Amino acid sequence: xxxxxxxxxxxxxxxxxxxxxxxxxxxxxxxxxxxxxxxxxxxxxxxxxxxxxxxxxxxxxxxxxxxxxxxxxxxxxxxxxxxxxxxxxxxxxxxxxxxxxxxxxxxxxxxxxxxxxxxxxxxxxxxxxxxxxxxxxxxxxxxxxxxxxxxxxxxxxxxxxxxxxxxxxxxxxxxxxxxxxxxxxxxxxxxxxxxxxxxxxxxxxxxxxxxxxxxxxxxxxxxxxxxxxxxxxxxxxxxxxxxxxxxxxxxxxxxxxxxxxxxxxxxxxxxxxxxxxxxxxxxxxxxxxxxxxxxxxxxxxxxxxxxxxxxxxxxxxxxxxxxxxxxxxxxxxxxxxxxxxxxxxxxxxxxxxxxxxxxxxxxxxxxxxxxxxxxxxxxxxxxxxxxxxxx
Ligand SMILES: *Cc1c(COP(=O)(O)O)cnc(C)c1O
Ligand code: SF4
Numbered sequence: 001x002x003x004x005x006x007x008x009x010x011x012x013x014x015x016x017x018x019x020x021x022x023x024x025x026x027x028x029x030x031x032x033x034x035x036x037x038x039x040x041x042x043x044x045x046x047x048x049x050x051x052x053x054x055x056x057x058x059x060x061x062x063x064x065x066x067x068x069x070x071x072x073x074x075x076x077x078x079x080x081x082x083x084x085x086x087x088x089x090x091x092x093x094x095x096x097x098x099x100x101x102x103x104x105x106x107x108x109x110x111x112x113x114x115x116x117x118x119x120x121x122x123x124x125x126x127x128x129x130x131x132x133x134x135x136x137x138x139x140x141x142x143x144x145x146x147x148x149x150x151x152x153x154x155x156x157x158x159x160x161x162x163x164x165x166x167x168x169x170x171x172x173x174x175x176x177x178x179x180x181x182x183x184x185x186x187x188x189x190x191x192x193x194x195x196x197x198x199x200x201x202x203x204x205x206x207x208x209x210x211x212x213x214x215x216x217x218x219x220x221x222x223x224x225x226x227x228x229x230x231x232x233x234x235x236x237x238x239x240x241x242x243x244x245x246x247x248x249x250x251x252x253x254x255x256x257x258x259x260x261x262x263x264x265x266x267x268x269x270x271x272x273x274x275x276x277x278x279x280x281x282x283x284x285x286x287x288x289x290x291x292x293x294x295x296x297x298x299x300x301x302x303x304x305x306x307x308x309x310x311x312x313x314x315x316x317x318x319x320x321x322x323x324x325x326x327x328x329x330x331x332x333x334x335x336x337x338x339x340x341x342x343x344x345x346x347x348x349x350x351x352x353x354x355x356x357x358x359x360x361x362x363x364x365x366x367x368x369x370x371x372x373x374x375x376x377x378x379x380x381x382x383x384x385x386x387x388x389x390x391x
């Protein structure tokens with residue numbers, strides 16, 4: 001098998017490539033992990049009312065919203081099993097089950113993705129390439145996801161499917177080959193880890209053939225919503241020592257999403273050589289209270305995921321019901337993270353805009369500045385001074 005020698009260690013797990021998938025009931029016990037269970041999970045996505053009712057007691061309001069929605073919705077059975085059966089305000093349930101508020105739109109921008117990803121701009125690029133920076137681009141390779149997040153800002157592409165883009169991966173790879181100023185490629189979607197191992201391997205190999213590509217980053221929610229995807233086959237494809245490293249950012253928005261299976265999947269990625277970070281989305285009623293926010297970041301570190309970003313909810317249409325005041329994220333970091341818990345737990349709070357990501361960290365810490373000194377404030381409200389050094 002190609003690249004086998006690059007795999008840094010041997011495990012006693014079976015090599016999945018030559019084994020036929022077995023039809024089995026879902027087992028969430030990793031010891032009994034069945035071959036390609038993740039594909040079974042995807043085939044059995046929970047995306048009908050009848051299926052959903054096996055996991056939760058659907059409320060009348062939820063039932064109406066499901067009947068009235070034209071947008072795609074659904075989740076892996078695994079993630080569905082983490083929902084609270086009785087509580088419609090359960091943080092996982094709210095990310096999965098459609099809401100009547102999705103029909104409302106006060107702050108969202110129509111055709112948001114075209115605007116946000118500069119797809120109507122001057123530079124002629126394939127549909128797969130979104131560009132905001134000189135040295136790095138987002139490369140959209142698939143529009144399927146493990147779950148269809150109700151708060152997704154790429155809704156038009158993956159949830160509503162009203163944006164018809166043309167995903168020709170080879171065309172995108174050609175564009176990348178010709179653009180020598182690109183140092184880093186963010187492979188995204190949809191969820192790129194839903195591609196087969198072979199396709200992922202192909203993309204990575206093609207990217208690594210370019211001398212100008214210095215790193216590859218994957219954006220994938222699967223370590224959280226479908227940790228079964230981290231198979232020995234995937235570890236082989238993503239892993240190993242290479243000059244061009246692989247980073248992976250996942251999305252976890254609440255500590256309840258983190259299970260032993262996700263912890264193992266992250267361990268498997270890390271020990272294969274893949275760095276794992278998190279990009280959370282700040283959402284009203286899900287993680288905008290102090291306890292949830294702190295717990296999320298502490299639990300991420302407990303399972304070795306480094307918090308990278310917390311995003312302010314983007315102005316995409318139909319997601320106003322998740323929107324918080326802009327200051328909220330900065331306040332939560334001030335009141336629950338900085339000084340209150342490990343500095344490693346601190347994400348950067350940003351809004352992703354059409355002109356790039358912009359930090360939203362107000363200067364809470366600089367109380368006063370004059371010609372002689374700064375007066376700095378800590379998390380307990382105490383102050384100290386620092387000399388102001390002239391240029
Ligand atoms: C988010 C994003 C990036 C990566 O930004 P970082 O700050 O490096 O994480 C690159 N390109 C596009 C189009 C993006 O949306
Ligand atoms: S996994 Fe990502 S792209 Fe897919 S629906 Fe959720 S937020 Fe959107």
